[in-house]
Amino acid sequence: MARALVHMPPAAKAGEVIEIRALISHPMETGYRPGPDGKVLARDIIRRFSCRYNGEQVFSAELHQAISANPYIGFFTVATVSGTLEFSWEGDNGFAQTEKMAITVSAS
């Protein structure tokens, strides 16, 4: 289980645009780099990131080798109703991880 960090405000007003910053520990091995034995290391990257707000997808990303190790993604979303945001990362070698964060939305 990789360590994942998601920063977002725990509470917001309805209609407010909130910033979400998601970070996960992952080597993002490119598949171009030789290892200590001189053989090229196999590619091992995160291919896809997505964010669901109460089940509805609000943001997703397709990642390639040019994304740095420990991928960081910062994006925005509109706080609509109280609920759960689900963040999922999927990658090579069956890598899959999901993090959940709760948000409380008050009427503006």
Place this chain on the structure above:
Amino acid sequence: MTDIRRRKLLAAGAGAGLAAVTLSVLPSARATPQEMAAAIAKFTGGAAHRPGKVNFDIAQLIDNGNAVPVTISVDSPMTAADHVTAIGIFNERNPSTDIAIFTLGPRAGKAQVSTRIRLATSQRLMAVARLSDGSYWSQAVDVIVTLAACIEGEAP
């Protein structure tokens, strides 16, 4: 001591020392400007992209190509009728031209994404945004990279 044995010792001490030996056996790993144009054409489906609306925020002089912070924002009201649907980032001199493709929608509220990327060498980067009306807007930036990422796998 022969040269080969010295190299073996170096490799045992520090894995990076072996890079010089393996350079010759690696395939030429570097994309070209034509390949970037092809990758962008694949993203846009062949449609033309105009410069404008997109703001590609990146340092002009990059000390370390292993983790370069980038922020791409698009001038858009992000309403249901007029919003950004996707943002793609491309490069022309990394081993692979694609960097990332972000999918947004009216729920994003603000058309801005940030991430950290790898850059193999000084080169031109391009961010292309697809709007909900089907038009494509882009911005190109030229950057200078002093310490390259994936240096071990690069051709001499």
